[in-house]
Amino acid sequence: MNTQSHPLHASNLALAVALAISASAVSAAEPPANIEEIIIEGQRHTSSSHLQSINESDVRKLSAATSDTASLLSMLAGVSVNQTGAVSSLPMIRGLSDDRLRIKVDGMDMIAACPNHMNPPLSYMAPSDVGQMTVFAGITPVSVGGDSIGGTVISESKAPTFSDVATFEGEAGGFSRSNNSATGMNVRLTHTSENLFASYSGSYSQGDNYTAAKNFKTIAMTGRPGHTLPLDEVGSTAYETQNHNVRLAYKTGADVFDVQVGYQNMPSQLYPNQRMDLLDNKQTRVNLNWQREMGWGQLQSRLYHEQVNHGMDFGPDRQFWYGTNAMGGAACDPIRFHGDPAGTCAGGMPMFSDSNNTGLSLTAEIDLPARGMVRLGADLQQFRLDDYWTASGGGMGPGTFENINNGKRDRAALFAEHELNVADNWLVMYGARVERVMRDADDVRGYSTAMNAPGMQVMEANAFNQASRKNTDTNLDLTLLTRYELSNQIDLELGIAQKVRSANLYEAFPWSSWMMAASMNNLVGDGNGYVGNLALNPEKAHTLSGSLNWRSADTRHEFSVNPYITRVDDYIDAVAVNAMWRPGQFNVLKYQNQQAELRGVDLTLASQLANNATGNWTLAGNLSFIDAENTDTGAGLYNIVPMQGRMTLSQELGGWDNSLEWVFAGKKDDVSGVRNEMGTDSYSLFNLRVSHSWESVRLDIGVENLLDEFYFLPAGGTYVAQGMTMSINGIPFGIGVPGMGRSLYAGVNYSF
Template identity: 50%
Template sequence: MRVSMSVLATALLVATRTLLAAPIELERVEVEGQRIDPVPTPAGRVDDARMAPARSTTADSASLLRDVPGLNLRSAGGTSSLPVILGLGGDRVRTTVDGMDLVASCPNHMNPPLSYLDPAAIGRIQVYAGITPVSAGGDSIAGSIVVETRGPRFVEAGAEPEWRGEAGLGYRDNGAAWRSDLYLAYAGERFAANYSGAHAQSDNYNAGGDFKTSTMTGRDGHTLPLDEVGSSAYETNNHALTLAWRGRDQLIEAQFGYQDTPFQGYPNQRMDMVDNRQQRMNLRYLGDLDRGTLEVRAYHEEVEHRMNFGPDRRFWYGSNAGSGSPCSPIRFMGDPAGSCAAGMPMNTDSSTTGATLHLDLPLQGEDLARLGVEWQRYRLDDYWPASGGAMGPGIFTNIRDGERDRHALFAEWEAHPAARWTTMLGLRYEGLSTDAGEVQGYSAAPMAMGNQAAEAAAFNALDRKRTDHHWNLAASARYDLTETQVLEFGLARRERSPNLYERYAWSTWAMAASMNNTVGDGNGYVGDPALRPETAYTASATWRWQSADAARHLELTPFYTRVNDYIDAVPVGVFRVDQFNVLRWANQSARLWGLNLTAQARLTETAGLGILDLSARLQWQRGENRDTGEDLYQQMPASARLTLAQSRGRWTSALEWELVSAKTRVSGVRNEIPTTGYGLLHLRGGYAWTQVRIDAGIDNLLDRNYDLPLGGAYVGQGMTMSLNGIPWGIAVPGAGRTAYVGVRVNW
């Protein structure tokens, strides 16, 4: 079935025209908050109050989601952690920022959507795990993260315009990390504007003890202590400007954003980001109609992404470089005078253009219909300039003229069929097409390393264009068992098409393949244009209980997901145990299941102690490849967080105990590294005056040495160009004892 964009839009536009023809009598637009809380209930909400303590103490926006049930973070760069929902991460999670569907443009997934936001710029985050409304889903199978930045504010009619501001400064001793941010806002009756800017930087962090056996980096005169995590430094700058105009019944908003990241290291990748520049524009119209609410949005993003070997990796290669010494001039393999290579530059340029039209229609009683049309055009070029040695004399085109286009139409019905029932039923169609142009290796010579010429010719001879049709369905219900108990349950069918790297990375040459790795396991990856979309079926239920006085709370959520055509990996050529290998993405079958539990109880409330609360979060999950019987990659082992929190007047404090069991169920095809169990203590506190807030704390209070279960393989130093030129079997460690302090001032 093939559905054109014009057909997708027709029904919605006809309905919109009818609504616009009716008289408009509403006096103002609601510009903050969600109008109706849909079913299913989000697995987690992070609002302004929850983010306030973290805005000056972290530069990683994904870290704001640590307390969301069912969500974990996969390690990447210092500002680029990757959310994993119910055991599924990467592009399987849909992340929208102010309605923009942004795409990671990097063969190592270094620039995910959340990395373009400083925590101080975020106003609210909602996370849907498993059962996701079709209005918030699409081209994903794990769940959705919906991010809203700090929006415009207006004064009441007749009031004087207002200026507001906020500034923050933070420091972490582990890595000597500094961050600063500034927020300025103007609020008028009709016009509003705000600006947010932030700078963050850090050196490498240290683990809680020695975790490796070598100090060598491959650079003359440069070594790293055995407890220092190489390639974990970063520096980033973010700027955003919002302009808004409000009429009696409408809002027009324009957002402009810019990021400049001069450097960000990646301990579980063979390359570092040596420059990343993003420019984005987002235009929005919101109108309250006589019979509903209309939102129209158009956005555009440009990304220039650059990678190379950072300061903790060997940079000089070739016979004239010896063991890594600088050499000159640049010479290519086969030169009688020897060879000399200066690093390995890898460039990625991308553009994303999108538009959405959403319509909320109140129906009879409290029922609501949500209708929408979405469109996106994504273009990508990934190319590696010649640098000497085997890298040349031409340009290696990893992906040329990559295309990934989406169009979607959805309808969703939220109903209240009885006093205690709320239901949601949604259907979403999505058409998605991908394509890529012809490629070439560094050299067209028949004897060039890695069989480049023959593999490029074979890839170019393929029919590379693919068209997929997705049908997503979601059905959920909420039943109020009593005044204090709620039962929520649902079923969902979701589909995701492979990304461009999964389909079009073409070279099996170990050096080239190892630079295509979106999962941080140290292996090399090759794509397959014939990959089919993943199809996930999820069943989930949640039981919630809250005491009548809201002093105690308990929530229990089991889930089960089966994924047909799950994109896993198979070996290319000879597979070697306890080494890094070249793998190919392949469709298989998988299942994931687990249980999430959260609880909270008020222990006491007195004048002397204030309020004392005890909370717990427990997680258990499994993931299995149904074709091979192996465990899926990077499944979080059983874990728990126990927090004793106190609040007394302006003072807040908390002592947290983090427990993680050993990870013994690992992916065999990836030679995934097992990790041992550990327990950590964290201490934090804060004090707030009217206009000043101070937050401080110590993470890993006892300075434990531990490995991150989702940290991947440590490849952050040494001769990382060579697939097995660095030792296998070292996991990325967590940070040792880290003290931090942050100050915020508002006016």
């Protein structure tokens, strides 16, 4: 672990602080700032370097190349994704991911209901449904933050529109990709009138396992007799999913009523970095929104409910039959349990998670003439979870293993926020948010109540049941952000924030250290097993973030430097659960509060190179550096990519929109020691994209990983995709998950 400070990080932070301080002393008689606004969830937010957005046009360029909505965010500075399943990547913002971020989908705070977080919020919105995605990567306003210590991601579908003349519009499209034989289709039908908006959107996507650019493993066996995988095939990466959404909106006077009903049916999504596969996920959601324009501003309320039924087991690339009667993974019959003198026979390991998530929010946006605005609001959320594993034979039975029984997590929050225009070129925003978070769970039991049940199930279940499980946290978020325009070409931002997050149910309540059971609880894809901790304190992060933004006088060129530092008290990391921990293997770990620090800088560039007979040529890119450390142990935090970025050369001419992308990452060698995390080498990839639009048809073709570069995903976790994955060390250790080799894609959309 290199604990030396990074001069680049320190100097940029000092520069931002010094310039912001000096800016406050400059006369306000500068030219007025052109302060832009962006509409997010129907509310106005001042544009800043801490806010980045992806619009529908950006999404269209990539929707033929990916079915993973979260992956769209990787084009933004300071944002990357932790690759998991094919459509369920987890966004990471400045080294913080998953539940450390607040992720809202059409205004709903969705919660993953899975011990491996296989169904994160963005997996419920297909790329073809995205109208706008907004990321607060630095200082997050309290009006859009809460119960998180990182940034906020807001994904919105195409907003309702109204027209004086009744119209009917539609769109249908499809795509195909070569590497994993993925195909998909989407359709959207819309009716608009003066007062009514009605739409239906649906999408379907499926793909097989993908292949890497070369062999990366030495074993072809899967644990299923007669089924092997080529040495360059990345097992357990196939998927199939479909999404449907119906939306009705009615406008009367100053009121808009908006109703959305959504449904997802995901028959399968296999996971190369988890020991289980998603073999069924059904979600039903209802989302009601009311918005009224008032003389003093705007009032908005939302009520939503989400129900998820999630199922996992061993997919086709993993051993399914276990026990003394299942020699070599062969099928056995009948099912026999631990202690049967005739031997044991187990068929798979079915696991289920059922959840109900209900939320209510109320927000008032009050205009202050010539002085900005005030936002006041309240949020309520009630989450219920049952996580249980039914009997399947061997040591898994004869009863049901209750991983989390009637888990409860309830939130109540109040916030107030003020955007103040101190002068035409000086904006200050500050706010406070108070949250009350309660979690609890009922008594549990293991597969068996017999004292000789494997893995000390009875003893650990009794200890959990006798412990105090109910916990209530009172969390306070504070933010202060100032933006000052020195001139028409230079503006500065400086922000400071305190953000607090309480532990989720899977960090607190999984109770068994039995290797087989613990290895099924894993939120990060490192191959280890995890045990919860009832005594976890909330994570409290203090962030200082700055920004220096420059643009040329003709606005053809822009550049920004965004340094930051975040210190986290009671960061939820991991420690060995007992003395059996060993290097070079998978282990059972326990969640534990420790201290952490993350520091880095994000650089962005946008330049118009030329605009002539050959087209409009632009160059845009970003580069991010980060150093993240557990300051208690001196080890790196998990899944941190020290340097990464991308550059895109684009050409627009007539209906053509073409680009060449360079995507790169530096070597990762500052790793999490307790997790036995593996390092990865640096790599460079090139992607070529060509698009043409006619009046009603758009065609997209391209090649991803143009040069067929082999690389391991630096945030892809450990390869545990095939073989005897029920046994914690029954599969090879030390193999990363490789990225996809060269893949050609084509997509077409027809609008009418």
